[in-house]
Amino acid sequence: MSYVTGLIQQTELYMFKWFKKEKQVVLISNSGKEFILDSEIPNKIGRGQSAHVFVDDDLGVSRQNSVVTFDKKMNMYYIQDTDSKHGTYLNGEQISEKKELKSGDIIGIGKYTKFTFGIR
Secondary structure, eight states, X not given: OOHHHHHHHHHHHHHHHXXXXXXXXXXXXXXXXXXXXXXXXXXXXXXXXXXXXEOXXXXXXXXXXXXXXXXXXXXXXXXXXXXOSSOEEXXXXXXXXXXXXXXXXXXXXXXXXXXXXXXX
């Protein structure tokens, strides 16, 4: 590898790191409220005060309805119901085990609360 080629590759790498933005993973509620998810912790969704995604306008949502987690090894987000009364739905289907989330997926909880999962 020539000096010029090596210099160009180093410059490209530096520019990539410089312009690379940290991706935000969000849940956007059907009312337009956005919740930024944290890849380091389980993101609880519910009516309980300890919920990271706090839902206070749907009494059909359990205190700890569901949880979104990030698997670093697989580099994927997952959602799981936490034995809630009304269940958790992914793209209209009730889930009973951990399911992978993809950008654009619709999460339904409670009687009428919906979230769109997104990565930006």
